[in-house]
Amino acid sequence: MPLIKADQSLDCKGLACPMPIVKTKKAMDQLEAGQVIEVQATDKGSLADLKGWAKNTGHQYLGTIEEDNVLKHYLRKASPDEIKEQKKYMHVITNEELEKKLVSDEIAIILDVREPAEYAFNRIQGAFSVPLGELENRLYELNPEDSIYVICRTGARSDMACQLLAAKGFKDVHNVEPGMSTWSGPTESN
Amino acid sequence: MSTKVAIIASNGGLFDAYKVFNIATASAATDAEVAIFFTFEGLNLIHKQAHHQLPLPAGREHFAEGFKNANVPSIPELVEMAQELGVKIIACQMTMDVMNLQKEDFIEGIEVGGAVTFLDFAKDANVSLTF
Numbered sequence: 001m002p003l004i005k006a007d008q009s010l011d012c013k014g015l016a017c018p019m020p021i022v023k024t025k026k027a028m029d030q031l032e033a034g035q036v037i038e039v040q041a042t043d044k045g046s047l048a049d050l051k052g053w054a055k056n057t058g059h060q061y062l063g064t065i066e067e068d069n070v071l072k073h074y075l076r077k078a079s080p081d082e083i084k085e086q087k088k089y090m091h092v093i094t095n096e097e098l099e100k101k102l103v104s105d106e107i108a109i110i111l112d113v114r115e116p117a118e119y120a121f122n123r124i125q126g127a128f129s130v131p132l133g134e135l136e137n138r139l140y141e142l143n144p145e146d147s148i149y150v151i152c153r154t155g156a157r158s159d160m161a162c163q164l165l166a167a168k169g170f171k172d173v174h175n176v177e178p179g180m181s182t183w184s185g186p187t188e189s190n
Numbered sequence: 191m192s193t194k195v196a197i198i199a200s201n202g203g204l205f206d207a208y209k210v211f212n213i214a215t216a217s218a219a220t221d222a223e224v225a226i227f228f229t230f231e232g233l234n235l236i237h238k239q240a241h242h243q244l245p246l247p248a249g250r251e252h253f254a255e256g257f258k259n260a261n262v263p264s265i266p267e268l269v270e271m272a273q274e275l276g277v278k279i280i281a282c283q284m285t286m287d288v289m290n291l292q293k294e295d296f297i298e299g300i301e302v303g304g305a306v307t308f309l310d311f312a313k314d315a316n317v318s319l320t321f
Contacts, residue, residue, distance in 0.1 A: 014261050015261060016260045016261050016262045016263070017212060017216070018212050018215045018216035018219065019263060021215075021216050021219045021220065022215055022216070022219045022271055022275070024219075025219035025220070025275075026219075049216075052220075053219070053220050056193070056220045056221065056222075057220055057221050
Protein backbone atom coordinates (compact mmCIF):
# COMPACT_ATOMS: atom_id res chain seq x y z
CA MET A 1 0.00 0.00 0.00
CA PRO A 2 1.50 3.32 -1.00
CA LEU A 3 2.04 5.96 1.60
CA ILE A 4 -0.98 8.12 2.32
CA LYS A 5 -0.15 11.78 2.31
CA ALA A 6 -0.96 13.78 5.41
CA ASP A 7 -0.11 17.33 6.41
CA GLN A 8 0.80 16.23 9.91
CA SER A 9 1.60 13.02 11.70
CA LEU A 10 0.78 12.57 15.38
CA ASP A 11 2.42 9.87 17.46
CA CYS A 12 0.04 8.38 20.05
CA LYS A 13 1.70 4.97 20.13
CA GLY A 14 1.66 3.35 23.55
CA LEU A 15 -0.88 5.82 24.92
CA ALA A 16 -4.10 4.70 26.58
CA CYS A 17 -7.55 6.25 26.45
CA PRO A 18 -8.27 9.16 26.55
CA MET A 19 -4.85 10.37 25.41
CA PRO A 20 -5.17 9.66 21.67
CA ILE A 21 -8.38 11.73 21.63
CA VAL A 22 -6.96 14.54 23.73
CA LYS A 23 -3.80 14.75 21.62
CA THR A 24 -5.75 14.60 18.36
CA LYS A 25 -7.96 17.44 19.52
CA LYS A 26 -4.95 19.59 20.39
CA ALA A 27 -3.19 18.82 17.11
CA MET A 28 -6.36 19.46 15.12
CA ASP A 29 -6.69 22.90 16.71
CA GLN A 30 -3.35 23.83 15.14
CA LEU A 31 -4.26 22.68 11.62
CA GLU A 32 -5.79 24.73 8.82
CA ALA A 33 -9.23 23.75 7.56
CA GLY A 34 -8.92 21.09 4.86
CA GLN A 35 -5.63 19.69 6.12
CA VAL A 36 -5.24 15.99 6.86
CA ILE A 37 -3.74 14.50 10.00
CA GLU A 38 -2.40 10.99 10.49
CA VAL A 39 -2.83 9.68 14.05
CA GLN A 40 -0.67 6.71 14.92
CA ALA A 41 -2.00 4.71 17.85
CA THR A 42 -1.67 1.29 19.41
CA ASP A 43 -4.77 1.65 21.59
CA LYS A 44 -7.33 -0.65 19.94
CA GLY A 45 -10.16 1.50 21.26
CA SER A 46 -8.86 4.47 19.32
CA LEU A 47 -10.55 3.21 16.15
CA ALA A 48 -14.09 3.52 17.48
CA ASP A 49 -13.14 6.55 19.57
CA LEU A 50 -11.76 8.60 16.71
CA LYS A 51 -14.73 7.77 14.50
CA GLY A 52 -17.05 8.94 17.27
CA TRP A 53 -14.89 11.96 17.93
CA ALA A 54 -15.03 13.03 14.30
CA LYS A 55 -18.78 12.55 14.19
CA ASN A 56 -19.27 14.77 17.22
CA THR A 57 -16.79 17.50 16.33
CA GLY A 58 -17.78 17.73 12.66
CA HIS A 59 -14.36 16.78 11.35
CA GLN A 60 -14.08 14.14 8.67
CA TYR A 61 -12.91 10.62 9.48
CA LEU A 62 -11.29 9.24 6.32
CA GLY A 63 -10.17 5.79 7.29
CA THR A 64 -7.67 3.64 9.12
CA ILE A 65 -4.94 1.30 8.03
CA GLU A 66 -3.10 -1.13 10.28
CA GLU A 67 0.63 -1.62 9.85
CA ASP A 68 2.82 -3.67 12.20
CA ASN A 69 0.23 -3.44 14.99
CA VAL A 70 0.03 0.33 14.67
CA LEU A 71 -3.30 1.85 13.71
CA LYS A 72 -2.95 4.82 11.39
CA HIS A 73 -6.08 6.94 11.43
CA TYR A 74 -6.62 9.68 8.88
CA LEU A 75 -8.82 12.68 9.61
CA ARG A 76 -9.45 15.90 7.74
CA LYS A 77 -10.17 19.16 9.50
CA ALA A 78 -13.49 20.60 8.41
CA SER A 79 -14.04 24.28 7.91
CA PRO A 80 -17.03 25.69 9.74
CA ASP A 81 -18.62 26.97 6.56
CA GLU A 82 -17.65 24.13 4.24
CA ILE A 83 -21.19 23.11 3.47
CA LYS A 84 -22.49 26.65 3.28
CA GLU A 85 -19.96 27.96 0.77
CA GLN A 86 -21.49 29.74 -2.16
CA LYS A 87 -21.52 27.57 -5.25
CA LYS A 88 -21.12 29.46 -8.47
CA TYR A 89 -20.30 27.12 -11.32
CA MET A 90 -23.35 26.53 -13.48
CA HIS A 91 -22.83 23.16 -15.13
CA VAL A 92 -23.85 20.72 -12.48
CA ILE A 93 -24.53 17.00 -12.66
CA THR A 94 -25.95 14.88 -9.86
CA ASN A 95 -24.32 11.77 -8.45
CA GLU A 96 -27.08 9.65 -10.01
CA GLU A 97 -26.67 11.16 -13.47
CA LEU A 98 -22.93 10.55 -13.38
CA GLU A 99 -23.47 6.99 -12.19
CA LYS A 100 -25.75 6.36 -15.19
CA LYS A 101 -23.15 7.77 -17.54
CA LEU A 102 -20.52 5.46 -16.11
CA VAL A 103 -22.78 2.44 -16.52
CA SER A 104 -23.62 3.33 -20.14
CA ASP A 105 -19.91 3.35 -20.97
CA GLU A 106 -19.79 6.94 -22.08
CA ILE A 107 -16.21 7.99 -21.93
CA ALA A 108 -15.76 10.56 -19.25
CA ILE A 109 -12.90 11.75 -17.14
CA ILE A 110 -13.59 11.93 -13.43
CA LEU A 111 -11.35 14.42 -11.73
CA ASP A 112 -11.21 13.94 -7.95
CA VAL A 113 -9.97 17.15 -6.32
CA ARG A 114 -9.98 15.94 -2.70
CA GLU A 115 -6.85 15.40 -0.63
CA PRO A 116 -4.81 12.29 -1.44
CA ALA A 117 -5.77 10.64 1.86
CA GLU A 118 -9.48 11.02 1.09
CA TYR A 119 -8.90 9.63 -2.40
CA ALA A 120 -6.89 6.71 -1.05
CA PHE A 121 -9.69 5.34 1.13
CA ASN A 122 -12.69 5.79 -1.12
CA ARG A 123 -12.97 6.88 -4.75
CA ILE A 124 -14.86 6.19 -7.95
CA GLN A 125 -13.14 3.54 -9.97
CA GLY A 126 -10.70 5.11 -12.40
CA ALA A 127 -11.03 8.61 -10.97
CA PHE A 128 -8.00 10.80 -11.54
CA SER A 129 -6.60 12.52 -8.44
CA VAL A 130 -5.48 16.12 -8.47
CA PRO A 131 -6.02 17.89 -5.13
CA LEU A 132 -7.58 21.31 -5.54
CA GLY A 133 -4.45 23.02 -4.24
CA GLU A 134 -2.32 21.44 -6.98
CA LEU A 135 -4.75 21.82 -9.86
CA GLU A 136 -3.43 25.06 -11.28
CA ASN A 137 0.11 23.66 -11.60
CA ARG A 138 -1.02 20.35 -13.06
CA LEU A 139 -3.40 21.53 -15.79
CA TYR A 140 -1.03 20.11 -18.40
CA GLU A 141 -2.08 16.61 -17.26
CA LEU A 142 -5.60 17.30 -18.55
CA ASN A 143 -6.97 17.86 -22.03
CA PRO A 144 -9.12 21.03 -22.42
CA GLU A 145 -11.22 19.25 -25.09
CA ASP A 146 -12.25 16.33 -22.84
CA SER A 147 -15.50 16.02 -20.96
CA ILE A 148 -14.43 16.33 -17.34
CA TYR A 149 -16.56 15.54 -14.29
CA VAL A 150 -15.11 17.16 -11.19
CA ILE A 151 -15.89 15.64 -7.81
CA CYS A 152 -15.00 16.25 -4.17
CA ARG A 153 -16.80 15.40 -0.92
CA THR A 154 -19.67 17.91 -0.87
CA GLY A 155 -19.36 19.85 -4.11
CA ALA A 156 -17.60 22.92 -2.72
CA ARG A 157 -14.00 22.22 -3.70
CA SER A 158 -15.09 20.77 -7.04
CA ASP A 159 -17.06 23.96 -7.66
CA MET A 160 -13.88 25.99 -7.27
CA ALA A 161 -12.01 23.54 -9.48
CA CYS A 162 -14.67 23.85 -12.19
CA GLN A 163 -14.42 27.62 -12.12
CA LEU A 164 -10.65 27.39 -12.45
CA LEU A 165 -10.84 24.93 -15.35
CA ALA A 166 -13.45 27.00 -17.19
CA ALA A 167 -11.34 30.12 -16.77
CA LYS A 168 -8.38 28.24 -18.25
CA GLY A 169 -10.34 27.39 -21.39
CA PHE A 170 -11.59 23.88 -20.62
CA LYS A 171 -14.68 23.36 -22.79
CA ASP A 172 -16.83 20.71 -21.13
CA VAL A 173 -16.53 20.73 -17.37
CA HIS A 174 -19.20 19.57 -14.92
CA ASN A 175 -19.43 19.80 -11.15
CA VAL A 176 -20.68 16.58 -9.55
CA GLU A 177 -23.09 17.29 -6.69
CA PRO A 178 -23.18 16.52 -3.87
CA GLY A 179 -20.13 14.30 -4.41
CA MET A 180 -18.43 11.47 -2.58
CA SER A 181 -20.24 12.12 0.74
CA THR A 182 -23.34 10.46 -0.73
CA TRP A 183 -21.90 8.50 -3.64
CA SER A 184 -23.65 5.13 -3.82
CA GLY A 185 -22.06 3.72 -6.97
CA PRO A 186 -19.07 1.40 -7.05
CA THR A 187 -15.88 2.60 -5.41
CA GLU A 188 -12.34 1.41 -4.94
CA SER A 189 -9.53 2.12 -2.48
CA ASN A 190 -5.79 1.56 -2.29
CA MET B 191 -25.19 24.36 20.94
CA SER B 192 -22.50 22.05 22.18
CA THR B 193 -23.03 18.93 24.26
CA LYS B 194 -23.07 19.50 28.03
CA VAL B 195 -21.77 16.83 30.37
CA ALA B 196 -22.50 17.08 34.10
CA ILE B 197 -20.64 14.74 36.45
CA ILE B 198 -20.93 14.15 40.19
CA ALA B 199 -17.83 12.62 41.79
CA SER B 200 -18.60 11.33 45.26
CA ASN B 201 -16.03 8.57 45.77
CA GLY B 202 -12.35 8.92 46.50
CA GLY B 203 -10.54 5.87 45.13
CA LEU B 204 -8.18 5.55 42.20
CA PHE B 205 -10.75 3.66 40.11
CA ASP B 206 -13.29 6.40 40.78
CA ALA B 207 -10.77 9.04 39.74
CA TYR B 208 -10.12 7.37 36.38
CA LYS B 209 -13.83 6.99 35.66
CA VAL B 210 -14.40 10.66 36.36
CA PHE B 211 -11.39 12.18 34.62
CA ASN B 212 -11.34 9.88 31.57
CA ILE B 213 -14.92 10.73 30.71
CA ALA B 214 -14.34 14.39 31.52
CA THR B 215 -11.22 14.83 29.37
CA ALA B 216 -12.58 12.75 26.50
CA SER B 217 -15.80 14.79 26.51
CA ALA B 218 -13.98 18.11 26.69
CA ALA B 219 -11.69 17.03 23.84
CA THR B 220 -14.83 16.28 21.84
CA ASP B 221 -15.96 19.89 22.23
CA ALA B 222 -18.38 19.22 25.09
CA GLU B 223 -18.83 21.64 27.96
CA VAL B 224 -18.00 19.71 31.12
CA ALA B 225 -18.50 20.40 34.83
CA ILE B 226 -17.67 18.07 37.72
CA PHE B 227 -19.12 18.50 41.19
CA PHE B 228 -16.83 16.97 43.81
CA THR B 229 -18.56 16.01 47.02
CA PHE B 230 -17.83 13.85 50.09
CA GLU B 231 -14.96 11.47 49.36
CA GLY B 232 -14.88 12.73 45.81
CA LEU B 233 -13.05 15.77 47.19
CA ASN B 234 -9.96 13.54 47.47
CA LEU B 235 -9.72 13.57 43.69
CA ILE B 236 -8.84 17.27 43.69
CA HIS B 237 -7.14 17.53 47.09
CA LYS B 238 -3.59 18.86 46.65
CA GLN B 239 -1.88 15.94 48.40
CA ALA B 240 -4.51 13.20 48.31
CA HIS B 241 -4.98 13.16 44.53
CA HIS B 242 -1.32 12.09 44.12
CA GLN B 243 -1.87 8.91 46.15
CA LEU B 244 -5.40 7.69 45.73
CA PRO B 245 -6.03 4.20 47.09
CA LEU B 246 -6.92 1.15 45.02
CA PRO B 247 -9.88 -0.83 46.37
CA ALA B 248 -8.93 -3.33 49.08
CA GLY B 249 -7.77 -6.58 47.52
CA ARG B 250 -7.25 -4.89 44.14
CA GLU B 251 -3.80 -3.47 44.84
CA HIS B 252 -2.30 -5.68 42.13
CA PHE B 253 -3.96 -3.50 39.49
CA ALA B 254 -1.28 -0.89 40.16
CA GLU B 255 0.95 -2.80 37.79
CA GLY B 256 -1.77 -3.00 35.16
CA PHE B 257 -2.13 0.78 35.19
CA LYS B 258 1.59 1.08 34.68
CA ASN B 259 1.71 -1.48 31.87
CA ALA B 260 -1.19 0.11 30.02
CA ASN B 261 0.66 3.43 30.16
CA VAL B 262 -2.36 5.14 31.64
CA PRO B 263 -1.67 8.78 32.52
CA SER B 264 -1.47 9.61 36.23
CA ILE B 265 -4.40 11.30 37.93
CA PRO B 266 -2.54 14.62 38.41
CA GLU B 267 -1.77 14.57 34.67
CA LEU B 268 -5.40 13.92 33.82
CA VAL B 269 -6.56 16.68 36.16
CA GLU B 270 -4.19 19.14 34.53
CA MET B 271 -5.37 18.08 31.08
CA ALA B 272 -8.99 18.41 32.12
CA GLN B 273 -8.40 21.95 33.34
CA GLU B 274 -6.48 22.84 30.21
CA LEU B 275 -9.44 21.64 28.14
CA GLY B 276 -11.77 23.87 30.14
CA VAL B 277 -13.44 21.34 32.44
CA LYS B 278 -15.12 23.22 35.26
CA ILE B 279 -14.26 21.84 38.70
CA ILE B 280 -16.65 22.60 41.52
CA ALA B 281 -15.92 21.59 45.13
CA CYS B 282 -18.87 21.14 47.43
CA GLN B 283 -18.86 23.81 50.13
CA MET B 284 -20.97 21.84 52.57
CA THR B 285 -18.68 18.80 52.51
CA MET B 286 -15.64 21.05 52.82
CA ASP B 287 -17.16 22.54 55.98
CA VAL B 288 -17.92 19.11 57.38
CA MET B 289 -14.37 17.93 56.70
CA ASN B 290 -12.86 21.21 57.79
CA LEU B 291 -11.16 21.84 54.46
CA GLN B 292 -10.29 25.21 52.91
CA LYS B 293 -10.14 26.19 49.25
CA GLU B 294 -6.35 26.35 49.63
CA ASP B 295 -6.26 22.61 50.37
CA PHE B 296 -7.28 21.92 46.78
CA ILE B 297 -5.61 22.25 43.41
CA GLU B 298 -5.58 25.65 41.72
CA GLY B 299 -8.37 26.84 39.48
CA ILE B 300 -11.38 25.31 41.20
CA GLU B 301 -14.68 26.86 42.11
CA VAL B 302 -16.43 26.29 45.41
CA GLY B 303 -20.18 26.12 45.44
CA GLY B 304 -23.32 24.51 46.74
CA ALA B 305 -25.72 22.08 45.18
CA VAL B 306 -27.43 24.79 43.17
CA THR B 307 -24.14 25.82 41.54
CA PHE B 308 -24.06 22.34 40.06
CA LEU B 309 -27.77 22.21 39.33
CA ASP B 310 -27.56 25.46 37.44
CA PHE B 311 -25.08 23.82 35.09
CA ALA B 312 -26.70 20.38 35.04
CA LYS B 313 -30.30 21.47 34.42
CA ASP B 314 -29.85 21.48 30.64
CA ALA B 315 -27.03 18.94 30.39
CA ASN B 316 -27.29 16.25 27.72
CA VAL B 317 -25.34 13.73 29.77
CA SER B 318 -25.42 13.40 33.58
CA LEU B 319 -23.18 10.93 35.34
CA THR B 320 -22.55 9.99 38.95
CA PHE B 321 -19.46 8.19 40.14
